[in-house]
Amino acid sequence: MLNKKVFSNITAIVVAAGVGKRMNISIPKQYLTIANKTILEHVINTLLSSKYIKDIIVVINSNDYYFNKLPLSKNNKLTVVHGGVSRFHSVVNALRYIKYTKWVIIHDGVRPCLHKDDLYKLLLITNYSTIGGILATPVTNTIKTVSVKSKIKLINSTLNRNKLWQALTPQIFNFKLLKYCFEQILKKNILITDESSALEYFGYKPIIIHGRSDNIKITNKNDIIFVKNYFNKKYY
Numbered sequence: 227m228l229n230k231k232v233f234s235n236i237t238a239i240v241v242a243a244g245v246g247k248r249m250n251i252s253i254p255k256q257y258l259t260i261a262n263k264t265i266l267e268h269v270i271n272t273l274l275s276s277k278y279i280k281d282i283i284v285v286i287n288s289n290d291y292y293f294n295k296l297p298l299s300k301n302n303k304l305t306v307v308h309g310g311v312s313r314f315h316s317v318v319n320a321l322r323y324i325k326y327t328k329w330v331i332i333h334d335g336v337r338p339c340l341h342k343d344d345l346y347k348l349l350l351i352t353n354y355s356t357i358g359g360i361l362a363t364p365v366t367n368t369i370k371t372v373s374v375k376s377k378i379k380l381i382n383s384t385l386n387r388n389k390l391w392q393a394l395t396p397q398i399f400n401f402k403l404l405k406y407c408f409e410q411i412l413k414k415n416i417l418i419t420d421e422s423s424a425l426e427y428f429g430y431k432p433i434i435i436h437g438r439s440d441n442i443k444i445t446n447k448n449d450i451i452f453v454k455n456y457f458n459k460k461y462y
Contacts, residue, residue, distance in 0.1 A: 235328035236349065237401070238273045238282040239320040242266050242335025243309025245287060248445065255444055256335045257292045261457035265444065267298055268338035268457075274303065275342060278349055279331065283323060285309045285316045317421065318412060321405045329358070330404060332421050333396040336444040339456050340396065344437045348398055351433055358399030359433030360422050361441065365390035391434055394441050397421045399432070 246255040256266040263271070266284075273279055281303050286293050288308040293299055299306075307323050309316035317332060324330065329352050333340065344361055351359045369385040399421060407424040418424050422432045440456060442449055 235326075236279050236352070236398075237324055237327040237330050238279050238396075239317060239330060239332045240266070240269055240273070240282060240284045240335050241309070241313055241316050241320075241332065242269075242293075243285050243287045243290075243313075243316045244336070249447060253292065254287070254290070255450075258450065260338070260450070260454050264292075264296065265338045265453070266293070266335050267296060269333060269335055269340070270298060270304070272338075272340050272342065272345065273331075273333065274298075274301070276345055276349065280327070281305065283307050283320045284335075285320050314408075314411075314418060318408055321401075321408055324401065324405075327401045328352075329398055330401045331396045331398040334443055337395055337441055338444070338453060339438075339440050339442060341438050341441065344435070344441065345396065347435050347437075348396055351398055351435065355433055356400060357403065357425065357430050357432055358397070359435055360397040360420075361394040361437030362391040362434045363394065363437055363439050363441075365392055393420050393422060394437050395420075395443075397432075399425065403430070 242256045244254060249255050257264045270282060270284065273282055283305050284293065285307050286309060293306065298304065307320050310319050348359065348361055365387045369387055369390060371382045371385065372379045373382055397420065404421060404424065407428055411418060411424050411427065416427065425432055442452060444450060444453060
């Protein structure tokens, strides 16, 4: 049974300020079209499908002229904020924009394969945690550490994968706690690669929710092929 009081104050942040340089394509990858919608539209529509998310902040590049051309840009649940010099700074900008919410859920603008069941399981965290948690998948491949001192990469060791999980998004956290941790991380100039890391630095232990492995982040052209198959075969 859902606690509607807890579910009533959730704001989503979609981080979509990247320009896609690594893929060497003419437009940012979040605006590539798959199954008649851009990748970013798929991402946002999944979040909009949840009645528990009251509003969505979309973080885009200050030079972005694609977003306003999308039909959903007129949706009154969406607000646009400009990104920063990194993903971390983009999230900081969004957190600073928010006036009040109890929970904030952060999702990558290039993860279009989020399943609604995984989103629901993540939102359920707000019923039994005061901190929050993330979607993740257990590592199944053998993981090596390598030397970075020479041009030729040499294996140093093999990690025990039994305790290793691959972090995904969305990630959901208590808004005040996340904002405080982010501001402190910013002051200390510490490098983090996801929201959970900011809380972990200060000793908090977010919950892991076992998510689906097809919730991939599009980083190369092979991922585009996977996502096309995902939507065409209606795996979702």
